[in-house]
Amino acid sequence: MKAQRGYNLVEVLVALVILAIVITTTIAMFARRQQYLRDSSETVLAWQAIWNEAEIWRRISFGSLEAQPKRFQSDTSILTPLNPFTTKVDVAPSADDPNVKNVTLTVLWGYDDTSKTYRRNAHLSVLRSDTGGSNLW
């Protein structure tokens, strides 16, 4: 009768290492995919809120841009899944031309308690120019 030969320790260890690599890679891919999906959903929501806000700020009269509250004026219900989030608006006159102002709309979310900062943000800058006429572009 022929004696049966089992695996030795080295063969078992090599097999375990290969298995560990496969498992780790699979889990990492899984987690990364999930993160990309979440980032994508967040960005789409933030983009919609910013786009809506731009419609308001492009119609505020040029002279009163700085006097406006430095946060979003539109309904931000769409951003509810991003809670806690914050919005801000920066109005900066152009250094080259006093008749041009740069309006930057920003949404910040993903608050990190440790660093006390928001991990993610999206912003859109629109240029407003003084046409001397109505409150349009």
Place this chain on the structure above:
Amino acid sequence: MLVTVAIFGVFVVIIGTLTYNMYYVQQKWPINYMSHPEVGGVVARVRRDVLDSLYYPAEFQGFVQTKRTLIVYVVGQDGFAKTVIYDFRKSNEVRRLEYKSKELESTWIGRAMPTFEISSFTLDSGQDAVRLTAVDTGGKLAIDQIFVPRSHS
């Protein structure tokens, strides 16, 4: 044998936990309708038509302005006026009907759609805007877009 089963068990537990977390996290987010080209097509068309609109007729060719029906009177790129109707009444479907005078010129139909709703409001600047919203199957607000007509001289 015992070691093999233990390793396999750990693997199954990890995959199970990740799947559960993935499901739980995804429930938090509204469905990303914007990644659907047909939905994007509706949003883009409404934006363009409202941008070019002069006013919103109360009724036209049997259609009445409601939350599920948008009627806009538009001056197109060719300079001719037309009346565009968005019909959101049918479930999962959006119809865009374009009339020149009272003749139906074209029909565009988008399918596999969420439930859109139209509302209107006036900006602080005095301009009438159109708000297009849609909720996903879980009732979460997934699309919320404001469109404001451009000025016409």
